[in-house]
Amino acid sequence: MPTxxxxxxxxxxxxxxxxxISGYRNDNPYGVLNLSTFHDSTSPDNITRIGSAEVDKKIAxxxxxxxxxxxxxxxxxxxxxxxxxxxxxxxYSGPSTYAVRKDLANVGATLMYSPLPEEIGYTK
Numbered sequence: 001m002p003t004x005x006x007x008x009x010x011x012x013x014x015x016x017x018x019x020x021i022s023g024y025r026n027d028n029p030y031g032v033l034n035l036s037t038f039h040d041s042t043s044p045d046n047i048t049r050i051g052s053a054e055v056d057k058k059i060a061x062x063x064x065x066x067x068x069x070x071x072x073x074x075x076x077x078x079x080x081x082x083x084x085x086x087x088x089x090x091x092y093s094g095p096s097t098y099a100v101r102k103d104l105a106n107v108g109a110t111l112m113y114s115p116l117p118e119e120i121g122y123t124k
Contacts, residue, residue: 012047020047032075035059039082050085 011017037043040059041051058078065071098108107120 015049032062032071035062035075035079035082039079051082052085055082055085 012020036059037045039051040046040056041049041053042056055078058081062071062074062078065074100107103123105121105123106115
């Protein structure tokens with residue numbers, strides 16, 4: 001990987017690295033969407049470019065499901081299979097810090113829960 005920060009994109013896009021440590025916070029209440037982001041072999045955010053046509057097909061099937069419960073159950077299955085390729089190794093999920101107005105309700109530091117947009121609002 002080039003050491004010049006201006007060459008970061010060249011190194012990432014050219015797969016000129018052995019290891020990249022980066023962070024990502026899922027603040028999307030519909031986290032199923034991130035299955036494609038990280039594990040689809042054609043996704044620009046899958047910087048390892050590791051994946052398979054078989055997993056990509058299963059991801060497309062998950063994305064086409066309309067029942068959220070069924071989709072949630074299936075996404076866990078597909079992610080377990082995708083993780084066998086070790087394209088992404090979760091290392092740490094630490095605390096989050098937020099600063100919001102005192103009268104804003106249901107938003108703040110969360111780790112295992114992202115509130116739905118309709119649950120966030122101002123107190124009376």
